[in-house]
Amino acid sequence: MNKKICILTDSLSKGGAEKVAANLTISLTNKGYQVYVVSMTNVIDYQFTGNLYNFGLIKEAQNKFKAFLEFKNYFRKHKFDVIIDHRVRDKYLKEILFSKIIFRKQKVIYCIHSYNLSFYFSFLKLPRLAKFPHTKDHKFVAVCHEIKDYLNKTLNINSIHINNYLLNNTTPFENFNEDFFDEYIIGVGRLNKIKQFDKLITCYKNSNLPINKIKLLILGDGENKKVLKQLVEDLKLKDLVNFYPFRENPYGLIRNAKALVLTSKTEGFPMVLLEALSLNTPVISFDCKSGPGEIIKHGINGLLVDDQNEEALTLAINKLVDPHFYQKIKANADLDLEQFSESKAIEKWKDIFENPNKYFS
Known part of the structure; x- marks a missing residue:
């Protein structure tokens, strides 16, 4: 189980999708995968495991063109088996650059974390145009059944359902020292x-x-x-x-x-x-x-x-x-x-990684 998996996220802080991405890095590392984490912003709070590429820091230090080239070279260098994209993807031209230039020959799983599909697709009323800025070898993962059904109805996308989950090793409770003992x-x-x-x-x-x-x-x-x-x-x-x-x-x-x-x-x-x-x-x-x-x-x-x-x-x-x-x-x-356990969700993720021909076109 020596596959290289890239987890791409807007940040590692504050949001539910970002927490899911962080949890997934821990679960996949525990299963023996080589995990790489790419954060688009320099906001890191959640616990995670794997090799961090803090692209937020790169953007702060470089101009846009140099940062773009470095980002492109990072993915060219690593040749990941699968990229799991948890980002908000509502900027059409940016996503064309990502899918057609940076991720062009890679397998990408696009995660849909909200019923509001405009966070992930532009031109929703034009399905062919909405689906254009994605790699040739791709699959969509919906985090609940309602989103899966809505994707099918709205964009004729047959996605995989893998719900969010809690880690088995729940984070210990913080020391509750605050003076807030009222109900x-x-x-x-x-x-x-x-x-x-x-x-x-x-x-x-x-x-x-x-x-x-x-x-x-x-x-x-x-x-x-x-x-x-x-x-x-x-x-x-x-x-x-x-x-x-x-x-x-x-x-x-x-x-x-x-x-x-x-x-x-x-x-x-x-x-x-x-x-x-x-x-x-x-x-x-x-x-x-x-x-x-x-x-x-x-x-x-x-x-x-x-x-x-x-x-x-x-x-x-x-x-x-x-x-x-x-x-x-x-x-x-x-x-x-x-039913929302870590083990059940990770078995679905493993099946995608270990049987790519079954999922990717």
Whole structure:
């Protein structure tokens, strides 16, 4: 099992797709593969294994042309057996350069981490044009069934389904030294429009949690942080809503939460739901496209709310103060997580690597 595998990612920090890429480097190294990690930006926080090529540093030190040549030479030199591309790929001309010049004779697996296909394809209404900036020998991997079906329907792409997974050797809990021992619910993610933390704050305000002294903790960074803090001020929630910056190991905060709530507009296969459930923390989520509906067992390990129905989300949050119901979903939080195990996902990846003729054209 001496194959050379390249994991290509935008960064190794803050995002779910980036966490999946980091986890994959560890899993494949443990299986005996030679793993190389290429980060497009100089942002490295997640644990990973393998040989790191920090292209972000190269770009900071070189002009664009020299950086491009060095990037091209790196891939020419290594001749990887497979490149796994986890990046956002929404710049059409850039992707043509990558696929037709840099990766031209390589086998590339393009991962689709979001139901919003515009992150990965330009010209979605013109399928032939949308599919053009990809290598001749390629395959698409969808991280959930809904994305797989949507790819087929929208672009006539027959992809492989390999869901995101948690590492078997879960990262140890951080020392929980912070003075935050009140009851609280938690929201985790980038503070951007897609994650819709404004809806979480508003639904929390309208719920019974504030009068029960159950706080809201928001964990993450992003361009909307200032706006969200102002919303908290406007709703007179300053004493009840706390903001914490991104951290590579958030598990102590998630484990101690009463529940994790996800209010995204779209997702792919949200890792944070798996992480919460594995820590015996129940979850509440909009049934957005895609992922939550494949993870949450409604009324058993959490609550799945009609997509973007804020009134229903508020009512779901209210159920957390019902002790009988809460103990039921908490007891079942980690039920049936084996279907999302590392071993099952890695067997699928191995099959692609070891049987390339079966997958690549």
